[in-house]
Amino acid sequence: MIKNITGIFFMFLILSCTGKSSASPAEKKQLPARVENLSVPSGFDNQYAQNIKSGKPVHFTKPMLRIMNFTIPARFTEAINDKTFKMDDILKSDLASTGRYIILGTEDDIMAAIKEQNKIGYDEFKDDGSVTMGELKIAGYTLTGSIAESYPIVNQIGGHFSLKVAVSASITITNVNTGVIEFTKTIKSEKEELLFVSADGVIIKGPRNLTDKPINSINATGKDIDLGPQYRDALRNSVADIIAVIEERFPLMGEVIAINDNSVITTISLEHGIKEVDYLFIVRLGDELKDSSGKTLGFNKQVIGASQVTSVENGMSNSKIVKLKDTSLGIVKGDIVISMPSGYAN
Structure with a gap:
């Protein structure tokens, strides 16, 4: 009788643990609509992106x-x-x-x-x-x-x-x-x-x-x-x-300089005014888009995913990846990031 009660008790513990484990996905924090849909903010600076792509030095100036x-x-x-x-x-x-x-x-x-x-x-x-x-x-x-x-x-x-x-x-x-x-x-x-x-x-x-x-x-x-x-x-x-x-x-723009597991380090920093919990959209540049005269107007852009800033310091910031459009693409060094304040993400 005691063995049966003990067995039932341990079975109850196992089921309880299993129940907690299966409930964890439901507890996952819901992303704001624009982040979930990867809706990149307006104001993308193509000249900035062109300088990054061509390896030219980029100087940040506040509007x-x-x-x-x-x-x-x-x-x-x-x-x-x-x-x-x-x-x-x-x-x-x-x-x-x-x-x-x-x-x-x-x-x-x-x-x-x-x-x-x-x-x-x-x-x-x-x-x-x-x-x-x-x-x-x-x-x-x-x-x-x-x-x-x-x-x-x-x-x-x-x-x-x-x-x-x-x-x-x-x-x-x-x-x-x-x-x-x-x-x-x-x-x-x-x-x-x-x-x-x-x-x-x-x-x-x-x-x-x-x-x-x-x-x-x-x-x-x-x-x-x-x-x-x-x-x-x-x-x-x-x-x-x-x-x-x-x-x-007037979004902030920078580039990815390192990827560590689920974290992204970018050049958007304390000097820019980025805040913890702000979001960054990761964009990969494609071919140049030119008009009939040959003038470069912009680039084909591929949205890779989004991250949320977790810490800010001089010269760089760290953010956690919260959304990937396609996990097979991944985030690579040199991808462009563009900011969206947390208060506007919904």
């Missing part, structure tokens, strides 16, 4: 951006109770913190500098896409925009209120050298909180930021709640999305 004044409607500054609010200051600070760009002054800064120097005329083009105006450096790209919409969506749902605000921000990126609008996009973000109120008007759960109206006057118009903090949160979400869009528009 130079100037954040111009954003148009802010009065209804938004009233909603957040701050008539001095400047979105361009927030964007300038957050973009600078990425480490990926050289951020120059705003429109007010440049006009003051031009007035002081009293000189107009483009003197010299730079490698980073910028130009100089006298002694003043002008960004290669300008970013303009506005808060296009901002409105509350407040509804009573049974015994509680849904407090939602929506903020839409539009951005335009212009090439200063050519005057061409290279990119424009409108980004909408929402922020929702729930407000639970008792029959006698006491807040049970939810935001406490009330107007000067009595609590028992709350209704579905939203006028009884100061939604300023929600507007600010929605705007912060829009700013984060704008930065992700810009990072996708």
Whole structure:
């Protein structure tokens, strides 16, 4: 009897271990859609790729951006109770913190500098896409925009209120050298909180930021709640999305310099502004693509796979392979890598 019980006990342990083992694939981290589909970001620099392919030295220069004044409607500054609010200051600070760009002054800064120097005329083009105006450096790209919409969506749902605000921000990126609008996009973000109120008007759960109206006057118009903090949160979400869009528009590029088991070492480094958890797409260059005059326009490209950055240091970074299109191809030294921020991968 004891032997039978012991045998059953060990059989139970074996089945338990087997069950844990078979469940592990289900626990595998799901990749963002664009990584899973190997959708390479726009902004591939064919000139950079050509220099790599031909063995020419490659010098990394950060794009130079100037954040111009954003148009802010009065209804938004009233909603957040701050008539001095400047979105361009927030964007300038957050973009600078990425480490990926050289951020120059705003429109007010440049006009003051031009007035002081009293000189107009483009003197010299730079490698980073910028130009100089006298002694003043002008960004290669300008970013303009506005808060296009901002409105509350407040509804009573049974015994509680849904407090939602929506903020839409539009951005335009212009090439200063050519005057061409290279990119424009409108980004909408929402922020929702729930407000639970008792029959006698006491807040049970939810935001406490009330107007000067009595609590028992709350209704579905939203006028009884100061939604300023929600507007600010929605705007912060829009700013984060704008930065992700810009990072996708101006991706980092490098090359594979070593492969160790499931890891890839590339030349994209701390100086570039790459962050841990950002994704890298590995691309292999094929034949040159030329027009009828013989000018090289680009290359046939074969997407090999994707990796996720695990560590960053001066001169290089290490990333873990997370997706291979065809395991028979493998990743080789000299393959081109192009970045996609983790926040934009979905």
